[in-house]
Amino acid sequence: MLRPMRPLPGLPLPSAFTLVPYLYRPFPFLEAMAKRYPDVFTMRFPANPKPAVVFHHPDAAKEIFALGPDDAHAGQVNAVLGPILGKASLLLLDGKEHLRQRKLLMPPLHGERMSSYGARMIALTEASIAGWPARERFPVHERLQAITLDVILRVVFGIGEGELFHRLRERLVEILELATNPIFLVPLFQRDLGPLTRWNSLVRALHEADEMLYAEIRRRRTSGERGDDILSLLLDARDEAGEPMSDGELRDELMTLLVAGHETTATALSWGLRWILASKSLVARLVRELETEGALPDLAPERIARCALLDATARETLRLQPVVPMVGRLLQRPMRIGGHDLEAGTPALVSIYLIHRRPDLYPDPTRFDPDRFLRQRFAPHEWLPFGGGIRRCIGMAFALYEMKMILATILARAELRLPLFGKVHEVRRGVTIAPSRGMPLVMERRGSSRVHEQEDRS
Numbered sequence: 001m002l003r004p005m006r007p008l009p010g011l012p013l014p015s016a017f018t019l020v021p022y023l024y025r026p027f028p029f030l031e032a033m034a035k036r037y038p039d040v041f042t043m044r045f046p047a048n049p050k051p052a053v054v055f056h057h058p059d060a061a062k063e064i065f066a067l068g069p070d071d072a073h074a075g076q077v078n079a080v081l082g083p084i085l086g087k088a089s090l091l092l093l094d095g096k097e098h099l100r101q102r103k104l105l106m107p108p109l110h111g112e113r114m115s116s117y118g119a120r121m122i123a124l125t126e127a128s129i130a131g132w133p134a135r136e137r138f139p140v141h142e143r144l145q146a147i148t149l150d151v152i153l154r155v156v157f158g159i160g161e162g163e164l165f166h167r168l169r170e171r172l173v174e175i176l177e178l179a180t181n182p183i184f185l186v187p188l189f190q191r192d193l194g195p196l197t198r199w200n201s202l203v204r205a206l207h208e209a210d211e212m213l214y215a216e217i218r219r220r221r222t223s224g225e226r227g228d229d230i231l232s233l234l235l236d237a238r239d240e241a242g243e244p245m246s247d248g249e250l251r252d253e254l255m256t257l258l259v260a261g262h263e264t265t266a267t268a269l270s271w272g273l274r275w276i277l278a279s280k281s282l283v284a285r286l287v288r289e290l291e292t293e294g295a296l297p298d299l300a301p302e303r304i305a306r307c308a309l310l311d312a313t314a315r316e317t318l319r320l321q322p323v324v325p326m327v328g329r330l331l332q333r334p335m336r337i338g339g340h341d342l343e344a345g346t347p348a349l350v351s352i353y354l355i356h357r358r359p360d361l362y363p364d365p366t367r368f369d370p371d372r373f374l375r376q377r378f379a380p381h382e383w384l385p386f387g388g389g390i391r392r393c394i395g396m397a398f399a400l401y402e403m404k405m406i407l408a409t410i411l412a413r414a415e416l417r418l419p420l421f422g423k424v425h426e427v428r429r430g431v432t433i434a435p436s437r438g439m440p441l442v443m444e445r446r447g448s449s450r451v452h453e454q455e456d457r458s
């Protein structure tokens, strides 16, 4: 049970004193706060007059995730992403409009539709591995980003080649790289201060990408050309009044899926490799599982999807290194959460990172131990890397599936190791927390990781 505490504890400091460590050293900062203030603390952000209440007890997460569309809004909390995603983005919408768009976007990211993308995910990963340098250190994060970007471009737009693909891809890479600057999470710095500034470059790249996106939307609308991609589905979607989505709405949802689905999955994969490769015995068990399930040597997607240890490894990666450390809601009416009475307009945040590191939920929480997911099922408010409730990530099933396809392909087609020197640490890239220096690895040789168990490194 939560201990009722009044007044809510927190550092009595102006927002800048907490914002800077939260942006640049998020995990040490959150850990220090949790040590001082068990279960809940407050923290000031520049954009909101009321201090945000950060909950890190799973019962409070359960209460927040149960809130309805009129009780709490997430769109207002995500508003800082507006200049990139657009005001019709699912991440920025609230209430009825949010639920309507969510229904439209869900189907292509689930079920059979999703599993049809498996072969392409594997083929893109194999093609990438063919270009990795051998026996030298290289940052794997950018290679994983390229794979997840190509997967999303195929799944969202249905394009994987041709002139438009290359031009759009180039602009999107530029946008996504510029947008990872943590400073742009502060609205004050989202200003165009002249042609040589990063925000100006971002605005220009967005403008060029938008021109291409709008041209493609118009072309597909007039030609009637359709495929198995999300754009095709959305072009034919109609709301309750029989109205189609406007070009602006389509652009914003496409950009949202690209931004929300690409860097997040690449980051989760980088962390996954960091932890898998630290344990030779885990590598051996994963390869053996792929063999036992009949997923090798052909890498059949439906067989990879059945691998329980691989699934547990993806889940444990997202537990230990949640890519997004917190999610938030803006309360729309006064309410009691975690035993605390909160006013309307209070930002209520759930710290995914701190809940995932609670020893009462996850014994020995800093240890990477995929087996904990084989021994036990965790509730949605205990394992929450994708947030929860009516705002839970719509790409959750897709991302877990993609992680498994890509990790299995890497294990099957490359023998990798961590470099001898230089441990990585967490760095912020926009809303995500990634391994530093692009997650350096060494590829010993192409071909399957040999099954041999040696001592582990962590």
Ligand code: HEM
Pocket: 074, 090, 091, 092, 102, 109, 256, 257, 258, 260, 261, 262, 264, 265, 268, 323, 324, 327, 328, 385, 386, 387, 388, 389, 390, 391, 392, 393, 394, 395, 396, 398, 399, 400
């Ligand atoms: C490992 C990969 C991923 C992680 C860790 C992740 C994490 C998250 C989190 C924490 C949220 C906020 C949830 C909340 O507020 O409760 C979110 C929302 C969202 N994600 Fe993901 N995500 C991932 C992959 C994807 C993919 C692949 C897509 C789509 C292709 C996607 C699309 C979205 C969208 C559209 C939302 C907004 C949902 C809404 O507001 O209703 N994400 N994601």
